Amino acid sequence: MPSTLDDCMSAFLSEFVPFIDSHSLLPIDISDLCDFSVDSVLSAITNGSLEPSADLDNDPLWAKAMASPEHEFWTAGACDEIHSLENLQVFTLISHSELPKGKRPLKGKLVCKCKRDDTSKVVRYKVPYIAKGFAQRAGINYDKTTALTAWLELFQSIAHLAAALDWDLHQFDIKTVFLHGILPSEEVAYMEQPPGFEVPSKEDWIFQLLKSIYGMKQASHIWNITFNKAITAWGFEQLPCEWCVYHC
Numbered sequence: 001m002p003s004t005l006d007d008c009m010s011a012f013l014s015e016f017v018p019f020i021d022s023h024s025l026l027p028i029d030i031s032d033l034c035d036f037s038v039d040s041v042l043s044a045i046t047n048g049s050l051e052p053s054a055d056l057d058n059d060p061l062w063a064k065a066m067a068s069p070e071h072e073f074w075t076a077g078a079c080d081e082i083h084s085l086e087n088l089q090v091f092t093l094i095s096h097s098e099l100p101k102g103k104r105p106l107k108g109k110l111v112c113k114c115k116r117d118d119t120s121k122v123v124r125y126k127v128p129y130i131a132k133g134f135a136q137r138a139g140i141n142y143d144k145t146t147a148l149t150a151w152l153e154l155f156q157s158i159a160h161l162a163a164a165l166d167w168d169l170h171q172f173d174i175k176t177v178f179l180h181g182i183l184p185s186e187e188v189a190y191m192e193q194p195p196g197f198e199v200p201s202k203e204d205w206i207f208q209l210l211k212s213i214y215g216m217k218q219a220s221h222i223w224n225i226t227f228n229k230a231i232t233a234w235g236f237e238q239l240p241c242e243w244c245v246y247h248c
Helices: 005-019 038-046 062-066 071-087 152-165 219-233
Strands: 091-094 108-110 113-116 122-126 129-131 189-192 206-209 237-239 242-247
Touching: 062 071, 071 122, 071 129, 152 242, 219 237
Parallel strands: none
Antiparallel strands: 091 206, 108 129, 113 122, 189 206, 237 242
């Protein structure tokens, strides 16, 4: 029977998370419980004495962010996102008259995300511009959405090999990763400019997306293809039994 908070959460995640939609998960604090067993936690959730809660102030809506004392930080975060789109050549601006017949530009929204350090101090006000991909249609706006995902056992195996063979392990993160995925010519998309950040004198122009963007249904798939082309060009080979592992 789990006796510590970590043991309880590990048991809970291993038993129940495979059946939960991750998009519906909310944070929950069980530190006040005397008994950290899975049965006690589930019982507390069932009887209502323990409830998950969303920290709305941590990820406010854009309108609320603009009305908050931190509005300048949120605005700076949005500007940083738009500069990333420009620097990575994610789009080119075109007029509505250049929009191909039968094509409709996707709508988008600015999504506020507070990035915190280990002490819960806000270190970054991130404001990605997200496409409302629910309006996309399979076979018309995109072809495939599948993307490779590494198993937890894979990370455990690599960590075990590194420890046994005295290897050095390095981890890195790619900033705005989906913005590097190059869209194929048949999936070039169109999108409205971020509200409030339209190019002066071209407010009614639209983005012609040359690369994927967060929110697009095919974004993960496109990034996976782009990453695979790049890393194999560097001389790495994919393991036949595990496509998330490359070696050289």
